[in-house]
Amino acid sequence: SQQGEEDPQALSIQEGENATMNCSYKTSINNLQWYRQNSGRGLVHLILIRSNEREKHSGRLRVTLDTSKKSSSLLITASRAADTASYFCATDAGGAQKLVFGQGTRLTINP
Amino acid sequence: DAMVIQNPRYQVTQFGKPVTLSCSQTLNHNVMYWYQQKSSQAPKLLFHYYDKDFNNEADTPDNFQSRRPNTSFCFLDIRSPGLGDAAMYLCATRAGGIGNQPQHFGDGTRLSIL
Numbered sequence: 001s002q003q004g005e006e007d008p009q010a011l012s013i014q015e016g017e018n019a020t021m022n023c024s025y026k027t028s029i030n031n032l033q034w035y036r037q038n039s040g041r042g043l044v045h046l047i048l049i050r051s052n053e054r055e056k057h058s059g060r061l062r063v064t065l066d067t068s069k070k071s072s073s074l075l076i077t078a079s080r081a082a083d084t085a086s087y088f089c090a091t092d093a094g095g096a097q098k099l100v101f102g103q104g105t106r107l108t109i110n111p
Numbered sequence: 112d113a114m115v116i117q118n119p120r121y122q123v124t125q126f127g128k129p130v131t132l133s134c135s136q137t138l139n140h141n142v143m144y145w146y147q148q149k150s151s152q153a154p155k156l157l158f159h160y161y162d163k164d165f166n167n168e169a170d171t172p173d174n175f176q177s178r179r180p181n182t183s184f185c186f187l188d189i190r191s192p193g194l195g196d197a198a199m200y201l202c203a204t205r206a207g208g209i210g211n212q213p214q215h216f217g218d219g220t221r222l223s224i225l
Contacts, residue, residue: 030210030211031211033213033214035216040199040219040221041218041219042115042117042201042203042216042217042218042219043154043201043203043214043216044216045213045214045215048211048213050211088153088154092211094210097142097159097161097166097205097207098156098159099156099214101153101154102153103152103153104151104152104153106151
């Protein structure tokens with residue numbers, strides 16, 4: 001399978017703590033993307049990091065990319081109850097217009 | 112706001128009875144995707160259109176068909192739904208031909224099979 005791996009599969013933390021999710025992939029990529037999915041809803045794009053970038057920030061989100069290890073991490077700082085969702089990484093190898101999704105991390109923020 | 116709209120949000124059909132799910136977009140994106148997502152799993156790509164060109168995934172069952180009459184609309188037809196086809200179906204779009212673009216998803220149609 002070309003699917004990426006994410007860990008942990010589930011993460012439960014207290015509000016205000018930081019949450020870190022990891023993603024590993026198998027093939028060369030043009031970019032790696034992170035998406036959030038609230039229960040019963042579609043996926044929402046959070047951040048895209050290109051293969052020549054190592055770190056990217058957007059608000060409380062910080063994404064890192066290590067192409068030598070074929071891995072990425074998503075850090076959410078100062079978590080809020082509204083951050084409760086599933087988070088998916090997806091890799092774009094270019095050309096085929098397709099994304100390869102990881103299995104996702106289910107994040108629960110406890111008030 | 113430009114968006115991807117899926118109708119209906121919930122669809123119930125009978126075993127073996129054809130069903131059509133619809134997707135429309137105001138983003139004017141030339142690439143449209145259909146995904147199947149089962150509980151606690153990643154979305155699974157069924158097929159996608161690049162402009163009018165249809166691209167089927169090798170493991171998509173023949174039971175699943177798609178139509179794209181124009182840039183804005185795309186349909187997913189399930190000819191004879193089985194119990195295993197109960198899932199969330201997600202439509203997404205993307206600006207093709209431009210590098211490093213994300214996909215934009217609708218809120219999905221949850222399909223139940225009686």
